[in-house]
Amino acid sequence: MDIHRPTLLINRAVCERNIESMINRAQKSGVRLRPHFKTHQSAEVGDWFRAKGVAAITVSSISMARYFADHGWDDITIAFPVNLRELDDIKSLAGQVKLGLLVESEAAAEALVREINDPVDVWLEVSTGYHRTGIPWNNHNEANDIASIIQQRSDFHLRGLLTHAGHTYAARDRDTIRHIYRETLVRLLDLRSHLAVQGLDKLEVSVGDTPACSVIDDFSGIDEMRPGNFVYYDVMQTYIGSCPVEDIAVAVACPVVSKRVYDFQPQLTVYGGAVHLSKESVLDEQDRNMFGLVGFLNDSGWEVVNDGTYVKSLSQEHGVIHATQAVYDHVEIGDLLAILPVHSCLTVDILRHDAVIIQD
């Protein structure tokens, strides 16, 4: 490959397989798939979804909503609490696309009611236990109060309850994911029942995390799923149990710049550090921080080395690989190695503008 610097590789075949698989999972349960596009942030990858019938998407910032609106997407939910400092941009988007917004405070609800001229969909963001943002699931009164503010605008559509159960990312087996999913569902439906008693009926339920969406087979009771990471997956998802390593659709091609044995341990250092891969890590089976898996490049993409070789540390531009003797002997300075990222969303956010798409 004619690659000089750390470069994102996207394996289109794997990526399309991941997309199809998630579409099938949603269809089987009769649930609407509104994929989260924060992972790829790419108009081109978006087109692969569109070609398979996806028409509604999720993003996590107003800038992303603007980008995809400019690329022809007209049904967009911004799954992030309304940022009062971007009301002008929200106003402009609301005039252009069918816009979904998340509200979890009276302050934000009041600002929308006051400032936005066009109709929007509003979701109440609920925390079912992850506790990053969102109305606590058992705080019925607050949910009702915020809903009442939204209902001052007859042209606003109060769509329902939306949550991101991000605590599935701490899972390391499928049973834990299933447990969190069931708890999430019970809590959302409980809140929905309480709100229905107070006259708020027909509220939809939307859930989002890739681990649950990859593992649960029956989504009865929910209306919409919004996974994002599944399009590329990553090393972290293999630890969580969401996917096998073969489903990872991205890697970073990195030039080897050093080959050394220090203290009897073979080591390879690549040009490819925290400013390329991000500093995300995961604890491996031996409780070591690992910053990526290593693979050899081939014509159809890469083949992961599964012999104990891993990225053991990252500095700004360096990636340091703890290598087995076999891998060490096989690699020369100047070669390219594939590094599979721990968290593809972060790696792709950095390197997406110069990605190479590996076609079939």
Place this chain on the structure above:
Amino acid sequence: MDIHRPTLLINRAVCERNIESMINRAQKSGVRLRPHFKTHQSAEVGDWFRAKGVAAITVSSISMARYFADHGWDDITIAFPVNLRELDDIKSLAGQVKLGLLVESEAAAEALVREINDPVDVWLEVSTGYHRTGIPWNNHNEANDIASIIQQRSDFHLRGLLTHAGHTYAARDRDTIRHIYRETLVRLLDLRSHLAVQGLDKLEVSVGDTPACSVIDDFSGIDEMRPGNFVYYDVMQTYIGSCPVEDIAVAVACPVVSKRVYDFQPQLTVYGGAVHLSKESVLDEQDRNMFGLVGFLNDSGWEVVNDGTYVKSLSQEHGVIHATQAVYDHVEIGDLLAILPVHSCLTVDILRHDAVIIQD
């Protein structure tokens, strides 16, 4: 401040004070300062150095060398092992500026001797214990062999021995930094003596890490220092003992989007996550991962809150702040907070293109 999204703030007064302080430290010891520009990567900040008499710089990639060469810098060391996949770019830079290169393998030495048309300075990269890259300090024969290859080119200048003692970043007190610095110096001088016996004399010695350069008072025995991070410092450097929190010259202004009490703990969530701050963390005094300090903005920059409030987690776009009741009560949704980054090099690498410089 008219800020809508996570935005890097650079406090120019603090930054200039940091620059002057390091220039004074170098002058007092009679050591050449060749500051590492990887931290700021900014032509404008570079001009502040230039105005104070700095003429020679360090960078960590060929792209950075190209950027600063295009902004009038003509004496540049690339402190990263030569990447054989960028020889064409190195060739072009060597024809344009006084270029310093790091070599730590026979493969790279041979490639330079064969491919580069113009004279360059060559440094042998040595590992004195950090073991990221570099010839082990006690491997005299390898150092000599690589030097011999370089000397095939009479127009190349074998400048000396260069190391980055990055293990000072694991220090949490000044005595540890001093110990590592002394060991580094002893090991470099030992290798230099051995090489002198073999006819390689007049080799210079260059060291680089910000902790040692900030803490050591007497640099006798070395010729050049290459610290970079000191220009901005960061939360990690305060934990290492390199600087007080008042020396931190950068922060990220982040809009508050959520204000919540979960499980009796006040929490603020800002728009400002791993794609803005980077996922770097440091263990605090209570062994918790912390991803940034929090401050209130004011006319001259920010004032750090020193009451136990800290950034406890980051996801892609969210920063979650564990807040004291006092800070919680003081902040409203829509306010801006200053987040002081754990590792300024990584945060600045992401946000530098839209930075706001706070002038006096």
